[in-house]
Amino acid sequence: MEGSYSTRLPLRRGIATRLAMDSITVHDSLRPGQPVPFTPIEKGKISWYACGPTVYDHSHLGHARNYVSTDIIRRILLHYFGFDVKFVMNFTDIDDKIILRARRQRLLENEKKKKYTDTELTELGMAAFRAYAKSNLPNLVEGDDGPLDLNNYITRRDTTYGQVLAGGTLTGDGKPGDDEAKLKMHVNNMNSAVVAIGDNQLFSGAEEILLPYFDSLYKETFDTSDQTIFTSLTQLMENEFTKDMDALNVLRPDVVTRVTEYVPQIARFVEKVVEKGFAYEAEGSVYFDIAAFEKAGNTYARLRPESRNDKALQEEGEGSLGKSLGGKRSPGDFALWKKSKPGEPYWPSKWGNGRPGWHIECSVMASDVLGSHMDIHSGGIDLAFPHHDNELAQSEAHFCEHGRHVDHVLSYPKIEESGSKMSKSLKNFQTIKDALASTYTARSMRVVFLHGRWNDGVEITPSMRTQADSWETTVNNFFTNVKSLLVEANDTTTSLNNGVEGISISENKPIEGLLAELEQAKKDVDTALSNSFDTPQVMRVIADIIRKANISIGAPGGNSDLPAVESIARWVTRIVGILGLDANAKPPYDGLGWASAAASADMDPTTAVQPYEAVYNSVLSDAKSLNLPSSKALTDLFSQSPKSEFDSLAKAGLRDPEQLGLPFLRATSKLRDELRRIVPSVAPELKASILSLSDRIRDFDLTNIGVYLDDRPDGQPSLIKFIPAAELISAREEKAARETEKAKAKEEARIAREKAEAEKWEKAKISPQDMFKNDDRYAEWDSEGMPTKLKDGSDVPKAQLKKLKKEWDRQKKAHGEYLTKFGGT
Structure with a gap:
């Protein structure tokens, strides 16, 4: 079935890239070790089959790593090397996991409709609870205190599995892995069930133990003639997967295949292997x-x-429902066609009602679309055996061409979390949807993956995230600064129409300076991409050329080589576009910086520019109402016509909202700069009004439409920078929160000072003659109020008197200050 075709536009490439097209090397799972030469079956074209997901649950970060890595390589082949890539991907929409999930969910829904008493619900819950333990945590089932129940579960759990739950392993050695992750999953399911059964909320907390229990009771009575029971689940999950991939800026496949649409072809394929x-x-x-x-x-x-x-x-390759199938001649033989048991979907075949084996589907679908030979086959590294190995064997058997079914197998790495692979069945994953809603953007996730080799395992660490975030910030700031400098130089309108290579280079003139650095960067990237798509090296080259460009930008006196800096920015734009880091950009990536989400050839220019024009008109009106002193500069600014400049740009066919808005933004910035310039010479009241308007323009009017004015000293004009409005607003709110907190702390400090001051004078108000009179430790005092006798009639010890005299002297001084300040005798 045809999917959405990706955009393929002609790409202008340098000589180095054209040569690299014939000298690409690739890591090949069939020939482990160093990368090997990549030679497509048909020159200039690549046939690629990718093992798609089994669509029974939401996609997680492991899937993101797989399919984003696939997408990166596909984009490089398409848009850097210029290959014509035919990309085919399947959806496994029927297998043991799908059957179990769909069947069990339907059985659970049926049970929820039944009328149970509280006692019956408790009994049902306990039966499922013990059955789940027997199947998955058998060491908990029996103990000295009798059968497993809600009262002894916690003690048995902690005694039996406490070491694993605390982060250890089942054996006591090594690091936790899949076995420990699986055990923790089962324990968590039991924990939830204990609470649900105890609260008599069986169907809202104990589903994971109920699902297999109901399946064991009713699976053979389950009517599977209606296959929508299964397809309703897979269609939902396929749609969710597609949404996730779209959100990650992954190109859609050229062709999509589904197992349920290929069952007759699969049966015929199996027949031929038998023959x-x-x-x-x-x-x-x-x-x-x-x-x-x-x-x-x-x-x-x-x-x-x-x-x-x-x-x-x-056993994992045969699936949990295949364990009871019999008749194998050897334990290693694997199912091409499975006899359907009661409760399983079925299709007719010469061997009776059955369904496809797991591995056969890819061989049939891949060869149906791409033929008996293909250039690239990709999938998860954890599927290398048995899935990919079985695909190879059955395909070679079918076509009787040993070693020719797959020319290159690019197997992708898994993401690891706490030592075990991310897995839907282990439930130890973060979904793509949740990751994008909390800790990642599509770009930041792709940047993380680009910093690792596609064929290496990866465990995302805080340092990896920091490195990726730093790289993205560097590129963001570089694009922003270059565009601002070009706006300031008033060259942006013309230079934006230049080719992707930027300024032209004369063949008779030696290349030097930044342009020489750029040419070397191009060669380094070409070498890296030709070397099995070495994206970490590409990321380093980009960071390094930006560093060198930034040195030029920061040169004393602003003596930067702006044309060369622009060429670097355009080249970086092209490379990050090819790598899929800009969801709004389209091949051949001729722009400068991240493309505007609103940019469109079909966009009405007047509509696109409206926010910028509205800000300018508002600022102009407010500035005119300030009763400013007359001057030629203000008169010229009040009479400037950004609308006519905009009309010229729109007539020339420009459609980028940011570029269309530049006439209004320049006019706004110049007017604000002039207002700030005259501030020192105006009356205080007018000064306050001008400063208030100036701050409002920068912090609200322009911030709200994604524009930042970078104020510079010594009368230099402000730089216009395009930054996402969300980022600017967030920064403004954070600043306001800091200022509020600072003001709060200042007020609290003032109140504390005033309180301390009041307490000081309240204490100083007491005369030194009276300060010890109310102290019940003493019975007699002298004429100055110093204690002479203790309460028991004895004399006050000399050491104590010495200490009391110091207190008396301090009080006398404080009391004198009090009398001086407040008066009195």
Whole structure:
């Protein structure tokens, strides 16, 4: 089934890039080690099949890593090297996970409709609770205190699995992995069930233990003739996946295939493998015959030979519903066609009602669209065995062309979290949707991935995020500053129409300075991308050339090589566009900086420029109402005509809102700069009004439309910078919050000072003669009020008298100050 085709526009490339098109090397899972030369079957064209998701749950960061990495390489091949790429991706919309999820959810919905008494609900909950423990945490089932119940569960849990729950491993050695993650998942499900059963809220907290329990009771009575039970789930999750990919700026596939749309072709494909002697039927299922395949001179498990006898991986590949299927000649043989049991969807075949095996789907769909040979096959590295190895074997068996089904297998790395892979089934993941709503933007996530090699594993650490954020900030600031300098130089309108390479270079003149640095950066990026798409090196090259451009920008006296800086900015724009870092940009990425989301060839210029024009008109009106002193400068500014300049730009075909708005922004900035210039010479009341208007223009009028005026000293004009309004507003609110907090602290300090001052004078108000009279430790005093006798009639000790005399002297001084300040005798 055809999907949405990605945009493919002609790309102007330098000679180095054209040469690299014929000298690309790629890491190949079939030939591990150093990258190997990449030679497409048909010159200039690439056929690519990507294993898509099994659509039964929301996509997580592991999927983001896989498909964003795929997208990066695809974009490089398309828009940097200029290949014609045919990209095919499948959706697995029927397999054991989908069957279980859809069936169990329907059974749960049916149970919720039944009428249960509180007692019946508790009994149902406890039956499911014990069944779940027996299946997943058997060590908890029996104990000295009798059968497992809500009262002894916590004690048994902590005694049996406390070490793992505290971050340890089941064996006591090494780091936690998938086994520990799975155990924690089961414990969490049991924990939730304990609370739900205790609160008599069974159906709103114990679903995870109820689902397998109801399935065990009713699965064989489940009517699967209506396959919408399954497709309603997969269609929903496929749509959610597509939304996630769109949000991540991942190009849609050229062709999308779905397993349920290929069942007849899959059955015929299996028949042919059987006819060739590489598969056999047993008890209604069909299995691939590994022994026969190898006896014919073929090699099995070419990707992961060390895993071919891994029983756990073999069972995972067959699926949880395939455990009860019988008739295999060898434990390693894998199902091409599965006999459908009661409660499972089915399709007709010569072997009876059944459904496709997991691995066969990709072989059939890939070859149907791309033929028996393809250039690239990609998928998760954790699928190398058995999924990709089985694909290779059954495809070679079908086409009888050993080693020619897949020319390159680019297997993508997994993301790790706490030592275990992200997994829907383990529930140890953050969804893409949640990640984009909380900790990432699509660009920042892609920047993180670009800083790692696509074929390396990755665990996202705080330092990795810091590095990525710093890189993005560097590029953001560079684009902003270059565009501001070009606006100031009044060259932006013409230079924006230049080619992607920026200024022209004479062949007779040696390249030097920044232009020489740019040419070297181009060569370095070309080398990196030709070397198995080495994006971390590309990111370093970009950061380095920007650093050198920034040095030029900051040169003393503003003596920067602005044309060369502009060329660097345009080249960086092109590369980040190719890498997919700008969702609003389109090939061939000829602009400067991140493209405006509002930019469109179909946009009405008058509508696009309205926010900028409105600000200018408001500022002009308010400035005229200030009763400013007359001057030629103000007269000229009041009579300037940004509208006519805008009309010329619109007539010339310019459609970028920021560029269309520049006439109004320049006029606004110049008027504000003049107002600030005359401030020292006007009366105080007018001065306050001018400063208030000036601050409002900068902090509110322009901030709210994504424009920042960078005020500069020594009478230099303000720089106009385009920065997303959300960022400017956030910064303004943070500043206001800091000022509010500062004012609050200042007020609290004032109140504390006044209180201390009042307490000081209240204490000083007491005469030294009276200060010890109310102290019940003493019985007699002398004429100056100093104690002479203690309460028990004894004399006050000399040491104590010495201390009391110091207090008396201090009070005498303070009391004297009080009398002087407030009067009295």
